[in-house]
Amino acid sequence: MGSIDLKVVFKKYGIKNTVQRQAVYNYLTDASAPITAEQIYMELTQSESDAMNLSTVYRILDLFTKKGLVLKSNLQADGKSTYEMNHMEHRHHLICVKCNSIVPIKGCPLEDYEKRLGESTNYQILEHHLEILGICPKCRK
Amino acid sequence: MGSIDLKVVFKKYGIKNTVQRQAVYNYLTDASAPITAEQIYMELTQSESDAMNLSTVYRILDLFTKKGLVLKSNLQADGKSTYEMNHMEHRHHLICVKCNSIVPIKGCPLEDYEKRLGESTNYQILEHHLEILGICPKCRK
């Protein structure tokens, strides 16, 4: 968890080191699911030491997203954007609708499909977001 | 197109018949891609005869969505919601990151995959959300 490590990580990405950025980074690292800017703000603000302004949270999330450290998505039904760490390897998750547990899925079912889709539509396909919802073995009982 | 037909359709869904609702319904029926409330409002307001208030458009879209007549989604990166007729079939969309246009994709690449995934993980798969981002032919130039 050391702040020394983070300084190095940030430098690699050309991101200036600040306490606020470390707090957001650490919070995102610990988060097991995509979260909203508001959630991050609320949580951090509760732990006094990491209090910061909401607009700063937005600015940091935008920065991290631009630098490729974080993934932003708009899939939420309520229209709020969510953010999560970019684990670099393209990944999808299986979400249990009962217990909300999230499990990463091995492999991506869309690799070939994307190629074909790009050819048939003449779009330059850049990326995709996929989440699969279901009920996990434990909750099925 | 007939308003007589629509009256019947509405009644089937328990929707009271009004000129505004007919106008929105007809406009959505003719639209080939998901559109925003604003777009519907602008278009209808231009054709004098169908002029109506923006909040009415929102209310009608909410109603249609609740009744299952229309699908709402928040895929747009710019935060606007889009609406389209519910053709009852499971659908995904291709979103242009430059112009934000949205095009429905024929077929779902995940049908078989879901079945296999369910077997291998022992999850009961319920549904999935997928958005594919790219650059459309027009914007590629």
Add this chain to the structure above:
DNA sequence: AACGCAAATGCAAATCAGTTGCATTTGCGT
């Protein structure tokens, strides 16, 4: 064919997520 009332609409004001301008503070290279 007019009547009455609940539901729908118009309008303006409110709300909510996210953004921006600007004064102040902080990190980092020298």
Add this chain to the structure above:
DNA sequence: ACGCAAATGCAACTGATTTGCATTTGCGTT
């Protein structure tokens, strides 16, 4: 330790969507 560009805090703003309330409209009833 110094100085300046970049980051933050704060408050005001934006743009999409929602809401309260007065007015209007659709539709079953007489």
